Amino acid sequence: MSKINKTFENILTSLPLESVGMIQLNRPKVLNALDTQTLHEIVLALEEYENAGIRVVILTGNDKAFAAGADIKAMVEAKVSDQINDLRERIWKRFNGISIPIIAAVNGFCLGGGNELAMACDFIIAGDSARFGQPEINIATTPGAGGTQRLTRALGKSRASYYCLTGEMFSAAEAYEWGLVAKIVPARTLIQEAKVTAKKIAAKAPLSTRLIKEGITASFNSTLEDGLKLERRNFYLTFALEDQKEGMNAFLEKREPNYKGE
Numbered sequence: 001m002s003k004i005n006k007t008f009e010n011i012l013t014s015l016p017l018e019s020v021g022m023i024q025l026n027r028p029k030v031l032n033a034l035d036t037q038t039l040h041e042i043v044l045a046l047e048e049y050e051n052a053g054i055r056v057v058i059l060t061g062n063d064k065a066f067a068a069g070a071d072i073k074a075m076v077e078a079k080v081s082d083q084i085n086d087l088r089e090r091i092w093k094r095f096n097g098i099s100i101p102i103i104a105a106v107n108g109f110c111l112g113g114g115n116e117l118a119m120a121c122d123f124i125i126a127g128d129s130a131r132f133g134q135p136e137i138n139i140a141t142t143p144g145a146g147g148t149q150r151l152t153r154a155l156g157k158s159r160a161s162y163y164c165l166t167g168e169m170f171s172a173a174e175a176y177e178w179g180l181v182a183k184i185v186p187a188r189t190l191i192q193e194a195k196v197t198a199k200k201i202a203a204k205a206p207l208s209t210r211l212i213k214e215g216i217t218a219s220f221n222s223t224l225e226d227g228l229k230l231e232r233r234n235f236y237l238t239f240a241l242e243d244q245k246e247g248m249n250a251f252l253e254k255r256e257p258n259y260k261g262e
C-alpha cells in the first residue's frame with residue numbers, strides 16, 4: 001500500500017514505516033474538535049488501513065491538542081432527536097470494532113470526546129505536557145462516548161468521579177501514575193517514540209496481535225470466566241497458524257522470525 005485511496009478534509013494520513021499507518025487530526029483552529037465528519041474520516045481511514053494489511057496505526061493530533069472534545073459549535077443548537085439520529089454512535093461502534101492495534105499519541109489537550117477517543121485506542125503514549133480531562137460538566141452536559149465508563153475502569157471510581165464532576169484537568173504524569181497512560185515521553189519526541197513502539201508491534205505475528213487485542217477488549221465486557229475461556233481458545237488457535245511454529249522455532253534457533261500472517 002503506497003498511500004490511502006481516499007481524500008480527507010479533517011485528517012492527514014501517512015505511512016511513516018512499513019506496515020504502520022498514521023492518522024493526524026487536522027483541525028488546528030478548533031483544537032482538533034471532533035465533529036461527525038472528522039470521526040467518520042478517522043474510521044474510514046482505519047478501515048482502509050485494516051483492509052490493506054497495515055498492522056498498527058498511530059492516531060495523533062498536534063503539539064497543542066490531541067483533541068479538545070466534541071465540536072461544541074456543531075452541538076450547541078442540537079435537539080435530543082438530532083443527537084439520537086446522529087451518525088456518531090454508529091461511527092464509534094465501527095471504531096471499537098477495528099481489529100488492528102491503535103496507539104494514541106497524545107500531546108496537548110486531550111479532553112472530553114478527545115479523551116474518550118484516546119481511551120478507545122489500545123493504549124496511550126503521552127507527551128509530558130499533555131492535559132487530560134472530561135470537562136463536559138462545565139458546559140452542562142455529560143461524557144457521551146465512554147468517559148464515565150473507561151475513565152472509571154482506568155482511574156477507579158473516586159478519581160473518575162472527581163474529574164468528571166469537577167471538570168478539572170489532570171496532568172500526563174498523573175495519567176501515567178494512575179494507569180490511563182502506558183508511557184510518558186518528552187513532548188518533542190512523542191511521534192518518534194510512538195513510531196518506535198509501532199515498529200516493535202508491527203514486527204510481531206499479526207494474527208497474534210489481533211487475538212491479544214480481542215482478548216483485552218473482551219475483558220471490559222465479560223466475566224473473568226468468559227474472558228479466560230476466550231483467551232484460552234485464542235491461545236489454542238495460534239497453534240493452527242504457521243506463524244506460531246515460525247515464532248517458536250526462531251526462538252530456539254536464535255534467529256529473527258519471519259512472519260507471514262498465516
Ligand code: DAK
Pocket residue numbers: 029030031033034068069070071072073083088089092109111112113114116135136138139142143144145
Ligand atoms: N469545540 C469547538 N471549538 C473548540 C473546542 C471544542 N470542543 N475547544 C476549543 N475550541 C475552539 C475555541 O472556541 C477557539 O476558537 P476561536 O475562539 O479561536 O474561534 C479555539 O478552539 C482555541 O480555543 P481557546 O481559545 O479556548 O484556547 P485556550 O488555549 O484558551 O483553551 C481549552 C483551551 C481546551 C482549555 C478550551 O478551548 C476549552 O475548554 N475547550 C472546550 C473543552 C470541552 O469542553 N470539551 C468537551 C466538549 S463536549 C458522543 C460522543 C462524544 C461526546 C458526546 C457524545 N456520542 C457518541 C453521542 C463528547 C462530548 C464532548 O467532548
